[in-house]
Amino acid sequence: MKTHKKIILILSIILATVAVWAAVLVPLPYYIESPGGATDIRQVLMVNGEEDQEPGSYNFVYVQVRQATALQLLAANFDKHSDIYTDEEMTGGSSSEDYFRISQFYMETSQNLAKYQGLSLAGKQVSMDFFGVYVLSLAKDSTFKGILNVADTVTSINGKTFQSSAELIDYVSSLKLGSDVTVGYESLGEKRTADGQIIKLDNGKNGIGIGLVDHTEVKADVPIEFQTAGIGGPSAGLMFTLSIYTQLADPTLRDGRDIAGTGTIEQDGSVGDIGGVDKKVISAAKAGATVFFAPNNPVDKEVLKENPQALSNYDEAVKTVKEEGLDIEVVPVTTVQEAIAYLEKTKDK
Structure with missing residues (x-):
């Protein structure tokens, strides 16, 4: 009888160990999107073969996406700034290879538009x-x-x-x-x-x-090189544009400030909306940025029909800053020119 109880106890311990192991280590067909980090654009961008050595920094921000375990899913349910997606929702049904390729296409387009806008605003000859x-x-x-x-x-x-x-x-x-x-x-x-x-x-x-x-494809006499292997998506467009423009037209525009932001960039200079702005403003604040540019476009009418509480990128960023008590100024922009104008106006002259 004692032997039987020992066997049951051993089996129970083994099953419990396997269950804990599975909860901690086994990935499920779900993904968690949460605040990630911020990167100084100088680490990935070279303009005209010269390093940007002026004080301060421009930073692009990103979210962290990871395939979830059971334990991580449980924790994410209690974090209002972590979103859970199924495999289908995350990849749109694409294979992992296609999903990565699509993300790279978005990054390529973002870089080309940033080059075009940055060079144009700086008065340089450029065509696309x-x-x-x-x-x-x-x-x-x-x-x-x-x-x-x-x-x-x-x-x-x-x-x-x-x-x-x-x-x-x-x-x-x-x-x-x-x-x-x-x-x-x-x-x-x-x-x-x-x-x-x-x-x-x-x-x-x-x-x-x-x-x-x-x-x-952008053609210009000024060489601009990106090193963004492994980084995808279009949301760094605004910050790439600001960095290119600053180095070519107004090197002291940052005025020593650590500046972050998000938003796509279009050929006419307009700044488009992005996802996960709440996570990105948290990432920016944690990285020490004092300014955060956020797209300020009206919420689409169709979106409002489905969700009357939907907020613009700017309003969502402001809400997050207040709720989390973050020490960062959120600046609304609809064009890259508005971002430049803000930086010019607020320089410590």
């Missing part, structure tokens, strides 16, 4: 060639599913070429639902065409059912 749009995803009902693939570049629609993705989208949305359409594209270095039909998209507009981002 538009080659088409990278395919990031295909809708389940797209007639091009199984034909176009992630990383292909769509170069024409019905033989027409475009100067921006906005032009391409406007043209495609003007075509009649169900009408035939021919897509010109490049895949693995080969030029190809494919035929399909116009479908109704989830946003109610007509289209061919692809997720896209610009495939561009």
Whole structure:
């Protein structure tokens, strides 16, 4: 009888140990997004072959994403600044390789637009060639599913070429639902065409059912080099632009301040919204930044219909600063010019 009890006790200990081990170490098909950190842009950017040695810093901020264990999921449920996503929600159904590639495309586009804006604002000669749009995803009902693939570049629609993705989208949305359409594209270095039909998209507009981002290349006499291997996404666009402009046009613009911020950058200088701004302003404050630029665009009407409590990036950042008692000033911007104007106005003259 004693032997039987010993066996049960040993088995219980083993099962308990395995359960604890699984809870701590075994990854589940869930991801946790939480505050990450901030990086001085000088670590990844070189303008005109010269180091930026002026006091202060420009910092881009990022979130931490990790595949979760059971114990981490439990902890994340009690942290209002940690968000939990399923594998499908995080990758959009893409493979890990495609997800990484998509993230790199966003970073590439962000860097090209930052170069273009930074050089233009600094009065330098610059041009940007538009080659088409990278395919990031295909809708389940797209007639091009199984034909176009992630990383292909769509170069024409019905033989027409475009100067921006906005032009391409406007043209495609003007075509009649169900009408035939021919897509010109490049895949693995080969030029190809494919035929399909116009479908109704989830946003109610007509289209061919692809997720896209610009495939561009900037040409200028001023060399600008990025070293961002392993870093993805478009949200550093504003800060990249400020760094390029400052080095070329106004080296003392930072005035010794440690400045952080987030937001995409567009060809016209407008600053676009990003996700996870609450986590990013926390990251900026923890890194010692005293200023945080946040996009201040109106919340989309469709978003407000689904969530009347939705906040703009700026309002969410301000709310987080107040709730967490952070020592950082949140500055609203809708264009890179507004960020420059703020820095000029607040220099210690």
